[in-house]
Amino acid sequence: MVIVANRLPVHCADPGSGPVRWHPSPGGLASALRSVVQDPRMVWVGWTGRAGPVRSPLPVDGVTLAAVPLDSVDVQDYYNGFSNGTLWPLYHDIAARPDYDDRWWSRYAAVNERFASATSECAAPHATVWIHDYHLQLVPALLRARRPDLTIGFFSHIPFPPRDLFAQLPWREEILQGILGADLVGFQRHCDVEKFIRSCWDFSCRTISVLPTVSGQTRTLRFIDADAGSGESVSTEVRVGAFPISIDFALFGRRSQQRETRTRAQRTRDLLGSPTTVLLGVDRLDYTKGILHRLKAFEELLACGDLDPDRTVLVQVAVPSRDRIPDYRTHAEQVAAMVGRINGTHATAGHPVVHYTQRQHSPAELTALYLAADVLLVTSLRDGMNLVAKEYVASRHDEQGALVLSEFAGAADELTAAYLVNPHDLQDLRRTIHQAATSSVAERRRRMRILRQQVRSHTAHDWATEFLDTLRSVRGSTCSSSGR
Numbered sequence: 001m002v003i004v005a006n007r008l009p010v011h012c013a014d015p016g017s018g019p020v021r022w023h024p025s026p027g028g029l030a031s032a033l034r035s036v037v038q039d040p041r042m043v044w045v046g047w048t049g050r051a052g053p054v055r056s057p058l059p060v061d062g063v064t065l066a067a068v069p070l071d072s073v074d075v076q077d078y079y080n081g082f083s084n085g086t087l088w089p090l091y092h093d094i095a096a097r098p099d100y101d102d103r104w105w106s107r108y109a110a111v112n113e114r115f116a117s118a119t120s121e122c123a124a125p126h127a128t129v130w131i132h133d134y135h136l137q138l139v140p141a142l143l144r145a146r147r148p149d150l151t152i153g154f155f156s157h158i159p160f161p162p163r164d165l166f167a168q169l170p171w172r173e174e175i176l177q178g179i180l181g182a183d184l185v186g187f188q189r190h191c192d193v194e195k196f197i198r199s200c201w202d203f204s205c206r207t208i209s210v211l212p213t214v215s216g217q218t219r220t221l222r223f224i225d226a227d228a229g230s231g232e233s234v235s236t237e238v239r240v241g242a243f244p245i246s247i248d249f250a251l252f253g254r255r256s257q258q259r260e261t262r263t264r265a266q267r268t269r270d271l272l273g274s275p276t277t278v279l280l281g282v283d284r285l286d287y288t289k290g291i292l293h294r295l296k297a298f299e300e301l302l303a304c305g306d307l308d309p310d311r312t313v314l315v316q317v318a319v320p321s322r323d324r325i326p327d328y329r330t331h332a333e334q335v336a337a338m339v340g341r342i343n344g345t346h347a348t349a350g351h352p353v354v355h356y357t358q359r360q361h362s363p364a365e366l367t368a369l370y371l372a373a374d375v376l377l378v379t380s381l382r383d384g385m386n387l388v389a390k391e392y393v394a395s396r397h398d399e400q401g402a403l404v405l406s407e408f409a410g411a412a413d414e415l416t417a418a419y420l421v422n423p424h425d426l427q428d429l430r431r432t433i434h435q436a437a438t439s440s441v442a443e444r445r446r447r448m449r450i451l452r453q454q455v456r457s458h459t460a461h462d463w464a465t466e467f468l469d470t471l472r473s474v475r476g477s478t479c480s481s482s483g484r
């Protein structure tokens, strides 16, 4: 089996003059897959995260790693440009303005070709290939053309945009054609599946029918195309379904019950000045995560006296991300300025009300933070899933802690016992944070029990197994009828 993703599960920190050191990659995809992909016979194709040739041997991180080198122009045009300056904002409801640039698109197509060719070289005959995310949407069809023997799955970790937003993309047809090279296309939510089908219907420029649903999980799209050689019509089927990603529940549970973790959590609270209420945010520093919205709500709650600055702290961990992109730099500056403003108004000497760090934390540190927090704030403006919400729930073996969760995060479909909120509605956000922060022990326990049952019953392992089992069954049932 071959995993194909923009990033390898490890990245190389700036070595300076010392030896090269590899670290686990941050971000949701690596976190989720790391817990399920642990077989050295598997190959993971991806980029190291640094421009230029790969100079040192790659470590074996549970799987065999195969690097696709990117040069600085690739990084600028394919990664910062088309992937994160065009697709990311467009697919997240235009939380920033997407740029449509021909040069970026050409480089995106060229890098996708390179990924397809690297994958083709390392996939054994009849292998299963699982391609991930918006950076590589052309790879399924490119790979299909090179290697018709492969079984190909594609999973999108981010939302699919509504039809009228996707319509803006000058290369919408090419993107759909690329994705539709897969046997199975997976999204986080049912609403993404529906939006994708609607765009296929309107923009794929092929004769398409949606077959009646046989199994509850997937929909079947049938395409009728003319064969270039014979002129006869050929039918191809692609399955599309929702496969919500999750986390390793047991691992977070074990970690959070270790004595060192509990001691670390207690020490964290002590260091924060033993406040009555600790609010926590853990995010990549990304404008889609709604960090500014949550800071604004927190500021107003302090200003109106609903939260007491002497007894409440907000810990905001925001690991820097995509900092070559102007929208990200502007957003980072706005977050820093707002933290400064809130502390300038409400902190006393030695006691900030917002503790803001940009550090990447070890899993043990992160779990201790989850245990130390009375309320976790997930206020994404749009989010494919949001694993942080599930990690928090899995860490609360004490059945304490309250989760404030944006309706616009995929996790809201499952975690309905959270304090659900519309982060665009400042009044709702203020009211919900206040309600969560002042809820009784009994009410927190009631909600947390339901949330834990939900996360426990659908783990990262279940997610991967369901996707791969469906992929194998789909390929078995369609290859005889599909012209593939």
Ligand code: ADQ
Binding pocket: 026, 027, 028, 029, 031, 032, 157, 158, 245, 282, 283, 284, 317, 318, 319, 358, 359, 360, 361, 362, 366, 383, 384, 385, 386, 387, 388, 389, 391
């Ligand atoms: P992300 O946008 O990266 O993922 P998320 O799902 O929240 O968002 O995952 C972030 C991961 O990074 C979590 O596992 C978290 O523990 C880790 N992390 C965050 N800050 C950290 C820090 N300071 N130190 C260490 N670890 C940190 C994308 C999509 C999401 C989707 C995932 C998985 O945008 O919607 O849930 O992929 O599909």
